Amino acid sequence: MPFTLLDENDRVLLFQGQTVTEHFLKRLKQRGLTTVIAEIVEEIQEEAAKEDVSFETKVKTLSCLEDTMENLVKGCSVSLEPLEENVTSILEEVRAHEELVIPIVQLKRHDDYTFTHSLNVAIIALFIGRFIGLEEEELVRLGLGALLHDLGKLKIPQEILRKPTTLNQSEWQVVKQHPLIAKQLLDEQKGVEDLVKFVPLEHHERLDKSGYPLHLDPWEIHLFARIVAVADVYEALTSERPYRKALPLTEVVEYLMGNAGYKLDDIVVRTFVSRLSPYQVGDVVRLSDGREAVVSRLNPVLPFRPYVQVRTPDGKGGFVVEEIDLARSLTLTIVEELSLKSRVILPE
Numbered sequence: 094m095p096f097t098l099l100d101e102n103d104r105v106l107l108f109q110g111q112t113v114t115e116h117f118l119k120r121l122k123q124r125g126l127t128t129v130i131a132e133i134v135e136e137i138q139e140e141a142a143k144e145d146v147s148f149e150t151k152v153k154t155l156s157c158l159e160d161t162m163e164n165l166v167k168g169c170s171v172s173l174e175p176l177e178e179n180v181t182s183i184l185e186e187v188r189a190h191e192e193l194v195i196p197i198v199q200l201k202r203h204d205d206y207t208f209t210h211s212l213n214v215a216i217i218a219l220f221i222g223r224f225i226g227l228e229e230e231e232l233v234r235l236g237l238g239a240l241l242h243d244l245g246k247l248k249i250p251q252e253i254l255r256k257p258t259t260l261n262q263s264e265w266q267v268v269k270q271h272p273l274i275a276k277q278l279l280d281e282q283k284g285v286e287d288l289v290k291f292v293p294l295e296h297h298e299r300l301d302k303s304g305y306p307l308h309l310d311p312w313e314i315h316l317f318a319r320i321v322a323v324a325d326v327y328e329a330l331t332s333e334r335p336y337r338k339a340l341p342l343t344e345v346v347e348y349l350m351g352n353a354g355y356k357l358d359d360i361v362v363r364t365f366v367s368r369l370s371p372y373q374v375g376d377v378v379r380l381s382d383g384r385e386a387v388v389s390r391l392n393p394v395l396p397f398r399p400y401v402q403v404r405t406p407d408g409k410g411g412f413v414v415e416e417i418d419l420a421r422s423l424t425l426t427i428v429e430e431l432s433l434k435s436r437v438i439l440p441e
């Protein structure tokens with residue numbers, strides 16, 4: 094069972110799903126750990142195994158986000174500058190993805206869902222914003238708004254947010270207040286630009302006016318809020334929640350496409366879906382011929398047909414590694430995602 098590895102002070106050493114690089118192995122070794130269970134990715138070329146946004150940037154942003162949101166909720170005077178610096182760091186890394194494929198964001202911690210959900214939504218929103226062609230300044234405002242989109246939830250009782258069953262009518266009314274609460278908290282601060290407030294206030298508005306809290310007409314919903322609405326729905330549906338399992342990617346894409354132009358912005362959904370990669374480098378999959386393979390490179394044009402590596406015994410006790418371009422091997426498809434575990438010995 095994969096888990097997040099914490100040190101004695103509950104600080105995160107490794108997140109569930111984090112790639113175990115040489116750097117982390119050394120760090121774990123220094124802390125006296127001798128073995129760790131990890132997924133096999135050793136055959137993957139290092140340059141191909143890049144993440145959407147680095148672990149360090151995610152951890153730094155999460156800690157800044159937690160401080161900022163908690164101080165905003167307490168009513169302290171807060172500067173958004175440190176958070177803005179983190180958005181700029183995320184943007185630099187998002188820009189490094191020449192292949193224009195959105196990897197599935199892996200950083201998940203179920204104990205503080207609001208924060209990790211907000212970070213994941215911001216990363217996805219920045220990818221979409223960049224694909225749509227927003228200017229640098231706009232992207233920074235979009236990123237800030239996305240990071241703070243669920244700020245109001247910090248004022249909603251935990252027993253409602255974590256309720257494992259469907260919310261009743263009155264509980265649902267309480268949850269629906271969170272966009273207005275966020276707007277109010279940001280209004281109380283000096284110097285927060287209106288562009289940052291559109292997302293927290295409007296991310297649950299829908300084009301058919303079925304959203305909340307203001308039931309805006311479609312032309313009134315800010316583009317940033319339309320972008321975050323798509324990122325938010327995607328992130329929520331692909332995450333496991335107390336009341337339901339994570340939905341498979343194909344179902345989530347179906348849902349987004351089904352609501353494009355109806356509840357969600359058509360161009361935003363199409364931009365997002367066309368760049369979405371269903372696989373990460375390092376995913377272990379089963380091919381239609383029964384062989385197990387490891388995703389070695391993504392294909393931005395045909396994201397459902399990445400490059401994979403298969404290992405074939407060489408007859409001398411070793412293996413020959415062969416890379417297959419699934420875009421060219423049309424008789425082969427991925428039929429299943431597997432989770433292969435191996436014991437990795439930490440270096441001396």
Ligand SMILES: [Fe+2]
Binds near residue numbers: 242243271296297
């Ligand atoms: Fe929300």
